[in-house]
Amino acid sequence: MRLFSFVAIFCLAANILAAGPEFWRHEWPNTDFSQTNVESWVEIISGGPPKDGIPALENPDFQPVSAEDQLQPREPVITLEIAGEVPRAYPIRYLTWHEIVNDEVGSIPVAVTFCPLCNSGITFDRRISDSVLTFGVSGKLRNSDMIMFDRETESWWQQATGDAIVGALTGTELQSLPSWMESWEAFATRNPQGLVMVQPDFRRDYGANPYVRYDSSTRPFLYSGELPPHNIPALERVVRVGDRAWPLTRLAADGTLTEAGVTLSWQAGQASALDDARLASGRDVGNVRVRDAAGRDLAHDVMFAFAFHAFWPDGEWMLGR
Structure with missing residues (x-):
């Protein structure tokens, strides 16, 4: 963990010198930085990757549990079981590299999220009033937790809480949906007729x-x-x-x-x-x-x-x- 520590110190020092809208507007021209509930911009730092450097997924493909042949029994998945719909499993082997999956289950648009640095796996309803939001990964962190952004207003959202913290939607809160992390074996045993997300078409070492x-x-x-x-x-x-x-x-x-x-x-x-x-x-x-x-x-x-x-x-x- 010495490398982590060195990189953390370096990144924190660099971010303190470059924290604030004046340094971010070229990358975020559509974000309304005049609206925020963050006490100090120093709280927000770069995690390394730029905006969309970690590519969120949209409308992923699924396959039956019986067709899955890559997942090992103890591998973690995020389970989403919505009444009246076929249960779905979102493998952490994919979320580790993408962090957000924008999906639709029945009539409910959802964002399945995972922040590795906080081990936080939460599913949100993507509806706000009469709008449906689509989320991406900003590349920014606050208290080591991923900051998401919506593509409609480019407001910034705290993944751990589901709150908009910067931008036009500041103060808005996403509804969390019941979901949980469990082993692939536990999901497949309980839901033999369930669905599991198919491996995305990206070059990543999935499973690492x-x-x-x-x-x-x-x-x-x-x-x-x-x-x-x-x-x-x-x-x-x-x-x-x-x-x-x-x-x-x-x-x-x-x-x-x-x-x-x-x-x-x-x-x-x-x-x-x-x-x-x-x-x-x-x-x-x-x-x-x-x-x-x-x-x-x-x-x-x-x-x-x-x-x-x-x-x-x-x-x-x-x-x-």
Whole structure:
């Protein structure tokens, strides 16, 4: 991780010197920088790639579960099960390299997102009032989390929260949809008639992890904010439901927790996408489901503790003591 640390220091220094609309307008001529709820432009830095340097996907192809022959059993996927529609799996082996998939499930336009630096995988409804937005990857980060942008107004959106933070749509919030990360085996076993996204037509080493051992490091990449309280390691996974966070270590030890009106469950079998050089060989971080009192799936996120603290500084830590 020494290379990560060196690059992080270099990038942070460079970005502090070049933070603000005056440096960004040539790349973002359609973004209204007069509207923002970001306290200081220094919070926003470049992650390295330029606008669309990480290419988001639109209208991907799918195939039946029975036709999939590349995914390994423990590989992570993001599962989207919408009532009345065939369940869909979006493999992390593709989202690692594209971060956003713009799709439509039935009548619902969705954005399936994954930020590797925060381990944040969230699905959003792309509808805002009477408009449907299409999202791309800006190349910018805030608190190490991806900043998305919509192609219609070029407003900037925080992936971890679903809020527009810069531009004409500042203050608007996307609706999160229930989805979750689980192993390919878990999805395929439960949904033998389901669909899985087909490999995109890009030249990428799909199945490789460009962030080897990242989730074993002590400091997040390109992050300069406060570390989590309660001696919780910065890159420990937590299950976020609203403004509450349950440490994954606690949930894994108990298997099931019912608190604050929700039930969280954990079962072994999912490989970390941020450990081994190959996604399928990552250490076991388990499968998490979150349901309400009626047994319905709830929107949630399994993210790193530092990101929860950064975006929900007054959030509640569910430590069980």
